[in-house]
Every structure is written in structure tokens, then in C-alpha cells.
Amino acid sequence: METINTKVLIIGSGPAGYTAAIYASRALLNPILLEGNQPGGQLTQTTEIENFPGYPKGIQGMEMMQELRDQAERFGTVVKPRTITKVDFSKRPFTCVDDRGDTYIAETVIISTGASAKYLGLPDEDKYNGLGVSACATCDGFFYRNKTVAVVGGGDTACEEALYLSSLAQKVYMIVRKDYLRASNVMKQRVMSNDKIEILFNCNTVGLFGEQGVEGAKLVRHKDTEKEEYFDISIDGFFLAIGHHPNTDIFKPFIELDEQGYIKTDAPTTRTNIEGVFAAGDCADPIYRQAVTSAGTGCRAAIDAERFLIDNSEL
Numbered sequence: 122m123e124t125i126n127t128k129v130l131i132i133g134s135g136p137a138g139y140t141a142a143i144y145a146s147r148a149l150l151n152p153i154l155l156e157g158n159q160p161g162g163q164l165t166q167t168t169e170i171e172n173f174p175g176y177p178k179g180i181q182g183m184e185m186m187q188e189l190r191d192q193a194e195r196f197g198t199v200v201k202p203r204t205i206t207k208v209d210f211s212k213r214p215f216t217c218v219d220d221r222g223d224t225y226i227a228e229t230v231i232i233s234t235g236a237s238a239k240y241l242g243l244p245d246e247d248k249y250n251g252l253g254v255s256a257c258a259t260c261d262g263f264f265y266r267n268k269t270v271a272v273v274g275g276g277d278t279a280c281e282e283a284l285y286l287s288s289l290a291q292k293v294y295m296i297v298r299k300d301y302l303r304a305s306n307v308m309k310q311r312v313m314s315n316d317k318i319e320i321l322f323n324c325n326t327v328g329l330f331g332e333q334g335v336e337g338a339k340l341v342r343h344k345d346t347e348k349e350e351y352f353d354i355s356i357d358g359f360f361l362a363i364g365h366h367p368n369t370d371i372f373k374p375f376i377e378l379d380e381q382g383y384i385k386t387d388a389p390t391t392r393t394n395i396e397g398v399f400a401a402g403d404c405a406d407p408i409y410r411q412a413v414t415s416a417g418t419g420c421r422a423a424i425d426a427e428r429f430l431i432d433n434s435e436l
């Protein structure tokens with residue numbers, strides 16, 4: 122078990138983490154980036170990315186993350202396949218311990234641990250992952266032009282995703298487990314007045330089916346009641362919009378989080394309540410959650426960390 126000193130420790134390897142690493146390493150801060158248990162982050166779960174500037178022909182998520190990693194390593198970032206399991210931000214330098222027991226003593230920390238979309242927990246979600254199951258309409262909706270899709274959830278995100286998909290697909294089902302939408306009134310009105318959207322209230326998904334990819338969903342209406350009824354719908358895409366979990370649990374004892382668990386930052390900076398600890402990307406973003414916005418905050422976090430080190434005479 123090693124003890125490693127660093128000026129900048131970056132926790133997480135999505136677009137925010139790698140962009141922070143590119144900036145910090147070009148500023149000669151020799152950052153260490155720990156990949157976490159999903160190297161490359163959420164984008165490695167998606168297929169083609171068509172909305173990241175600079176790729177006019179689109180790029181596979183996996184490939185884009187590899188390119189970001191190569192770019193960070195080119196300037197000297199040390200990338201390690203480790204996950205932080207414990208932190209102590211009570212005093213500087215900060216102490217972080219990884220899953221193999223190595224300890225990092227860091228002058229500054231950039232948290233870019235991302236968020237994970239919630240899934241229903243059906244085995245079919247894994248089976249059809251990348252074959253019709255998605256948790257990001259903005260990322261994958263384009264592939265469903267003139268097709269039929271379903272969105273699970275009745276909150277603002279589900280309404281937004283359904284409305285977005287309705288501009289591309291020929292029909293959008295919303296699968297809502299209650300008999301009402303939890304979303305704000307304005308969103309409710311928009312989905313209810315959209316001819317392409319059909320809301321299936323009181324419905325839960327029990328499975329998906331299809332040969333090469335998703336061709337339909339098995340639903341149950343009024344589950345566990347006298348009116349219980351099983352039926353299938355034909356769909357080409359199945360979108361989850363039942364919320365996200367920011368990956369921030371281990372920071373809770375030290376870092377101020379909002380009620381949903383997202384890290385609070387002193388916008389427009391990436392400063393957290395602990396001086397010298399910065400947050401970038403989806404772990405601090407309940408609103409936009411896009412690769413390009415994450416990359417932007419990663420850049421800001423690296424600049425914030427560099428300025429912090431200068432102001433505190435570490436450089």
C-alpha cells in the first residue's frame with residue numbers, strides 16, 4: 122500500500138474529469154486521475170454521440186472517451202484504474218483512500234464522479250442495453266426518427282424526454298405508474314396536448330421483447346388489484362426517465378449536497394463548501410447533464426484549482 126502526494130487529484134473519468142485533467146496537466150500540475158468503477162463514465166454506455174462539438178460525423182461514446190483520455194495522458198496526467206472509497210476533507214492536504222488501500226495526499230481535489238441513471242432493475246434492461254434501451258433521449262433520440270418509443274416516468278424529466286422524442290418519433294408512449302403525472306403543470310399540459318404522446322397511466326413495465334433489439338414492452342395495468350391487466354405494446358426504443366443518482370455518497374460527511382444529493386457549488390465557480398475541493402460534471406449538475414456542459418465545468422474546475430494553488434502559495 123502506497124502513499125502518493127499530488128497537487129491535484131481528479132476523481133472520476135467522464136468528460137468533466139478528463140477535461141479537468143487536460144487543463145491541469147497543461148498547467149504543469151501533474152494531476153492524478155482515478156477512473157472509478159465505470160472507466161469513461163456514462164458515455165461509454167451510449168452508442169453514437171452526435172452532439173459533441175467537433176465531431177461532424179459523430180463518434181462512438183467509447184472512442185470519444187478514449188480520445189479524451191489520450192489527450193489528458195499526452196500532457197502528463199497519470200490515469201489509474203482505481204476507485205476512491207474513503208475521503209477525509211477535514212484538513213488540508215486532503216486524504217483519499219482507494220479500493221486497493223493506496224492513500225492520496227492531495228493539495229486540491231476535483232470531484233467528477235458523475236451521476237447514474239436509475240433503471241427499473243429488469244433483466245431485460247441489461248439484455249437490450251444499447252439495443253433499444255436508453256436513459257438519455259437527447260443522446261439517442263435521433264436514432265428513433267419516425268419510430269415508436271416509450272418513456273418510463275411521470276416527472277419533469279420524463280415529460281421533457283417525451284416532448285423531445287415527439288419531435289423525432291412518430292409516436293411516444295409514456296409509461297406512468299400512478300394515475301397522475303408528478304411533473305410541473307406546464308410540462309403536464311405540454312405532454313397532454315401533444316398528439317403524438319399517449320400516456321399509459323397506472324402501468325408498470327414487466328419485460329421487453331424482440332429478436333435483434335427492442336420490439337416491444339410487456340406492461341401490467343393496475344398491478345396487484347382486481348383490475349390487473351397484462352398487455353404488450355410495440356416499440357422500437359425504451360427510455361428510462363425515472364431519475365438519476367449523483368455519485369456523491371462518500372463525500373456526504375464533508376461536502377454540502379442539495380436534497381437530491383448533487384454537490385452544491387458556488388456558481389459560476391466550481392468551488393464547494395470545502396476550500397480546495399471542486400466539483401465538476403453531473404455530480405454537481407441536476408439540470409443539463411450533457412457531455413459538453415460537463416467538459417465545460419471540468420475546465421473551470423482545473424482553472425479554479427490552479428488559482429487556488431497560486432493563492433495559497435503552493436505554486
Ligand code: NDP
Nearest residue numbers: 241273274275276277278279281298299303362363364365
Ligand atoms: P422525479 O423524481 O421528479 O420523477 C421520477 C418519476 O419516475 C416519477 O413519475 C416516479 O413515479 C417515476 N418512477 C420512479 N421510480 C420508478 C419506478 N421504479 N417505476 C416506475 N416509475 C418510477 O425525477 P425527475 O428526473 O423527473 O426530476 C428530478 C428533479 O428535477 C425534479 O425536481 C424535477 O422537477 C426537476 N426537473 C426540472 C426540469 C425543468 O424544470 N425543466 C426538467 C427535469 C427535471 P412516482 O411519481 O410514482 O413516484
